[in-house]
Amino acid sequence: MVSRAEIRARLSNFPPFDDASVGLSYGVRMPRHMVKQIREVVSIARAFNEQVARPLSLEIDRKTQEDPSYMPRELVETANRWGFYTMWIPRMFGGKGYNLPSMSYFSEEVASACLGIMNVIGVHYLGVAGVISSANTRLAKRVLSEVAEGERSGWPCLISLAVTEPGAGTDVEEVELLDKGSVSCHARKVKGGYVVNGTKVFISMGHLSTWTVLYAYTDLRHPAESTVGLMVKTGMKGFSLGSHEDKMGQRACPASELVFEDCFVPDELVLFDEGHARAFSKKPRRTLAQTYIDYVVSATRPGVCAFGVGAARGALEKALDYASKTQLNGRPLIDHEWVQSRLAQMYANVALGRLAYQEANHANSLRGLYRLLQFKPLYYYFLLMPDAYFKRVISPTLDKRITTNLMGRVSFDWAKQEDIRCCSGWASLAKITGTDLGLANCRAALEIMGAAGLRHDLGAEKLLRDIKLLQIYEGTNQLNRLNLFKCLIAPSFPKARMFDE
Amino acid sequence: MGTVFKKELTPMKELARAFSAKELAPNIREHDRHPFAPLFMDTLEKAYEAGFFGVVIPEELGGAGGDLETLCVLLEEISSVDASLGAAVFTNACAQLTAGACAGVKAAGALMSGAASVREAILAFPCYLHPVIEAETLPRAELSPGGQEVLSGTVPLLSLATVATRAVVPARGAHGDDVSFFLVDLDRDEVTKSGPVLTLGFHACPAADVTLDRVPALRLCSPDKGSEAFGSVYAALLVASAAISAGIMRGSYECALAYAVQRRQGGREIARWSEVTMMLADMLIAVRSSGLALAQASRLALDGDASSMEYAASAALTVHSLACGVVSDGIQVLGGYGYMKDYGQEKRYRDAHQASAVFGSHPLKKLSLVGPAVKTASLGQGGMP
Numbered sequence: 001m002v003s004r005a006e007i008r009a010r011l012s013n014f015p016p017f018d019d020a021s022v023g024l025s026y027g028v029r030m031p032r033h034m035v036k037q038i039r040e041v042v043s044i045a046r047a048f049n050e051q052v053a054r055p056l057s058l059e060i061d062r063k064t065q066e067d068p069s070y071m072p073r074e075l076v077e078t079a080n081r082w083g084f085y086t087m088w089i090p091r092m093f094g095g096k097g098y099n100l101p102s103m104s105y106f107s108e109e110v111a112s113a114c115l116g117i118m119n120v121i122g123v124h125y126l127g128v129a130g131v132i133s134s135a136n137t138r139l140a141k142r143v144l145s146e147v148a149e150g151e152r153s154g155w156p157c158l159i160s161l162a163v164t165e166p167g168a169g170t171d172v173e174e175v176e177l178l179d180k181g182s183v184s185c186h187a188r189k190v191k192g193g194y195v196v197n198g199t200k201v202f203i204s205m206g207h208l209s210t211w212t213v214l215y216a217y218t219d220l221r222h223p224a225e226s227t228v229g230l231m232v233k234t235g236m237k238g239f240s241l242g243s244h245e246d247k248m249g250q251r252a253c254p255a256s257e258l259v260f261e262d263c264f265v266p267d268e269l270v271l272f273d274e275g276h277a278r279a280f281s282k283k284p285r286r287t288l289a290q291t292y293i294d295y296v297v298s299a300t301r302p303g304v305c306a307f308g309v310g311a312a313r314g315a316l317e318k319a320l321d322y323a324s325k326t327q328l329n330g331r332p333l334i335d336h337e338w339v340q341s342r343l344a345q346m347y348a349n350v351a352l353g354r355l356a357y358q359e360a361n362h363a364n365s366l367r368g369l370y371r372l373l374q375f376k377p378l379y380y381y382f383l384l385m386p387d388a389y390f391k392r393v394i395s396p397t398l399d400k401r402i403t404t405n406l407m408g409r410v411s412f413d414w415a416k417q418e419d420i421r422c423c424s425g426w427a428s429l430a431k432i433t434g435t436d437l438g439l440a441n442c443r444a445a446l447e448i449m450g451a452a453g454l455r456h457d458l459g460a461e462k463l464l465r466d467i468k469l470l471q472i473y474e475g476t477n478q479l480n481r482l483n484l485f486k487c488l489i490a491p492s493f494p495k496a497r498m499f500d501e
Numbered sequence: 502m503g504t505v506f507k508k509e510l511t512p513m514k515e516l517a518r519a520f521s522a523k524e525l526a527p528n529i530r531e532h533d534r535h536p537f538a539p540l541f542m543d544t545l546e547k548a549y550e551a552g553f554f555g556v557v558i559p560e561e562l563g564g565a566g567g568d569l570e571t572l573c574v575l576l577e578e579i580s581s582v583d584a585s586l587g588a589a590v591f592t593n594a595c596a597q598l599t600a601g602a603c604a605g606v607k608a609a610g611a612l613m614s615g616a617a618s619v620r621e622a623i624l625a626f627p628c629y630l631h632p633v634i635e636a637e638t639l640p641r642a643e644l645s646p647g648g649q650e651v652l653s654g655t656v657p658l659l660s661l662a663t664v665a666t667r668a669v670v671p672a673r674g675a676h677g678d679d680v681s682f683f684l685v686d687l688d689r690d691e692v693t694k695s696g697p698v699l700t701l702g703f704h705a706c707p708a709a710d711v712t713l714d715r716v717p718a719l720r721l722c723s724p725d726k727g728s729e730a731f732g733s734v735y736a737a738l739l740v741a742s743a744a745i746s747a748g749i750m751r752g753s754y755e756c757a758l759a760y761a762v763q764r765r766q767g768g769r770e771i772a773r774w775s776e777v778t779m780m781l782a783d784m785l786i787a788v789r790s791s792g793l794a795l796a797q798a799s800r801l802a803l804d805g806d807a808s809s810m811e812y813a814a815s816a817a818l819t820v821h822s823l824a825c826g827v828v829s830d831g832i833q834v835l836g837g838y839g840y841m842k843d844y845g846q847e848k849r850y851r852d853a854h855q856a857s858a859v860f861g862s863h864p865l866k867k868l869s870l871v872g873p874a875v876k877t878a879s880l881g882q883g884g885m886p
């Protein structure tokens with residue numbers, strides 16, 4: 001028999017088994033109810049596709065080409081009516097509390113009908129992730145309960161997340177690069193809050209959001225040491241919306257410029273700053289800043305993978321439909337071997353992409369941001385307690401400083417760096433896999449369809465335009481490959497230096 | 502530097518470059534808004550005056566008397582700036598060369614002579630279908646009671662149909678099932694045109710779905726000669742379409758390079774991060790090797806012998822594939838900015854994929870290319886013809 005110590009030692013050699021096969025350990029711990037909920041979510045998504053996404057997809061895309069200033073307000077209202085903006089907000093914050101991995105399955109479904117429409121729903125959860133990852137339970141409760149109220153009243157309340165600046169895109173995704181780059185969004189500490197000056201670009205849904213999670217820096221020369229997270233509300237003095245971009249694809253979802261000119265943000269809207277950092281942990285500020293970024297992207301990048309898988313599936317479905325209805329040499333195209341082989345590869349790409357987001361979600365559930373919510377006893381506890389309990393018992397505690405500090409300690413101090421790295425690495429792996437395979441499938445569909453693939457009215461060309469964005473946002477795929485190296489490979493090769501060539 | 506064409510073509514290259522800089526570059530975005538903005542008729546008119554629509558027509562018939570290489574130089578140069586005009590020139594050249602292969606160069610030249618405007622001069626052509634591989638989808642020709650041949654059926658994505666007054670259209674003949682080519686007057690009552698169809702790329706080279714309902718048509722070749730005639734120019738046309746792709750990818754590379762030495766991330770120009778340098782290297786290699794292949798292919802394609810045409814068509818298909826990869830990297834190097842209309846990279850991405858669908862699906866073109874080789878090899882082994 002091999003001793004435990006021997007097993008542990010061997011399995012920690014590269015590639016460390018617990019990192020490489022993270023889902024294996026989570027599988028046995030997964031609450032069974034999650035599967036039931038995922039099935040429900042997929043069926044809701046399919047109903048939404050039938051009734052809303054498929055009928056609107058090409059119509060909205062064409063409308064925005066005709067009139068680039070078009071804003072999809074009605075679509076946002078529809079998604080709000082379907083309850084999508086609170087579906088994955090934990091119940092303690094007033095949401096419906098569906099399990100977080102189920103969102104990936106939902107994303108795949110809706111993205112298979114329209115990536116732009118999926119982004120109109122999904123990018124709100126980038127904002128939600130920005131809020132929740134901060135550990136600031138008081139502010140999370142305030143903002144997220146407004147989202148729930150927006151659903152009740154029919155006035156959608158969405159959250160966007162603003163990190164990217166005109167001169168800093170890749171740099172703001174990676175703390176190692178942050179100090180080398182040149183950020184310009186400045187937050188000056190004043191009595192009672194911060195005064196912000198600067199511009200953010202490419203902010204998805206900026207024009208249609210009520211709240212924005214804003215990253216700014218108190219010291220522009222040392223941004224990694226001085227990152228602050230602020231909640232800004234549309235309409236606040238000094239905060240204005242600039243232009244929105246004329247993009248190649250995903251045109252249903254605007255990307256906005258946000259301009260801050262002496263915008264005063266009161267202390268009560270500070271999500272994360274020096275004060276929080278000191279209360280949470282003694283670790284260096286830059287480590288905490290990286291942890292914050294890692295939590296957000298570990299949650300959102302598997303989502304982008306699911307978007308890519310959805311597009312890959314959309315492409316497969318288009319190609320299948322075409323191949324079934326088209327004749328070549330007197331036989332249906334789908335009867336030709338070369339076509340079957342390509343369709344099979346497209347199917348395989350979809351499945352591989354799905355496995356990637358599943359594994360990344362397992363990592364988050366076992367070792368990352370979801371670990372409390374997906375921990376079996378807590379999962380059932382949150383599932384089964386009545387609404388009144390959350391309102392009367394849990395909700396008041398969220399306002400207490402001690403709760404924020406406790407959550408902050410759990411997330412930023414007690415969490416192990418190797419766990420955070422594992423989740424971040426898998427998130428990057430999923431992101432590049434789903435999006436690259438997605439692009440491969442969209443190209444394959446166009447190749448099979450020939451001239452038909454070029455036509456807007458048949459939808460395949462839109463997929464090719466939409467998918468390309470996924471290789472760029474949430475960190476370019478180049479940056480994500482480097483992050484994968486940093487998180488999953490470099491720890492075993494400690495002499496390897498990153499971003500230092 | 503673009504493709505290494507022969508020195509004598511420098512004047513054409515310079516003309517095309519000057520034209521592109523003056524007439525295309527300032528308005529690329531506006532031109533690309535078609536069909537939601539008016540078509541760039543002024544530019545088409547100027548291109549006509551510059552002789553771009555008569556490059557392959559002999560001088561004595563009012564053309565520039567150029568060969569395939571001349572056409573390729575022109576297409577590559579203008580497509581590096583705006584491939585829509587490249588596609589328009591290409592469409593017309595497809596019609597002219599096919600008509601020439603069917604009815605002789607003189608007849609093809611005559612189609613252009615006496616035209617008072619670009620509309621009257623240029624010819625529409627269904628350049629997104631392969632008339633031989635996709636023969637079963639073609640309109641049918643039949644004899645009317647008056648003894649005139651009439652065409653019925655639909656021609657999807659007839660390129661330039663909303664601009665030109667006439668089209669060269671393939672149809673399956675009344676005299677059998679072979680493909681024949683016809684000249685059709687698009688202004689006749691028996692012709693119904695959709696509006697410009699919104700497509701992935703080439704927005705300013707509009708295509709329309711055209712329905713023919715017993716429209717009288719002028720036969721350009723004898724009933725059993727259409728496939729052969731098209732076959733004799735197919736490799737050349739494919740090479741010309743690849744010149745568009747070569748232009749697009751060169752434009753994409755040059756734009757990416759210029760951006761990468763100016764955009765800074767992580768405290769340095771992004772061109773100095775080796776991951777970006779590697780992307781630029783991949784693009785450069787694709788652009789330059791396509792240039793070489795294309796120069797050779799444009800000399801071989803009209804040789805007339807099967808082997809030369811096989812080389813030429815293979816090179817063209819390779820260039821199309823490479824271009825689709827290059828334009829994706831071309832966006833990637835610019836990050837988010839590459840995805841926006843501002844830098845033109847997203848247009849190149851769309852246009853390159855559109856170009857690769859000329860004459861239909863890429864895999865089908867590959868299969869049709871190797872088909873004769875398989876047949877010959879099989880016969881050599883004593884196999885069935």
Ligand SMILES: Cc1cc2nc3c(=O)[nH]c(=O)nc-3n(C[C@H](O)[C@H](O)[C@H](O)COP(=O)(O)OP(=O)(O)OC[C@H]3O[C@@H](n4cnc5c(N)ncnc54)[C@H](O)[C@@H]3O)c2cc1C
Nearest residue numbers: 163164169170202203204473474476478766774833836837
């Ligand atoms: C439509 C759209 C929506 C978006 N939505 C949001 C949003 O909601 N919120 C938000 O904050 N941001 C958003 N973004 C921004 C997005 O995350 C950035 O575009 C992305 O991170 C890349 O940054 P950049 O565009 O500045 O490219 P750059 O950082 O300028 O990158 C240019 C190229 O250089 C490469 N590169 C740069 N640095 C390095 C390096 N060190 N090593 C190797 N390669 C490098 C990149 O990979 C890329 O290929 C959005 C972008 C788009 C296009």
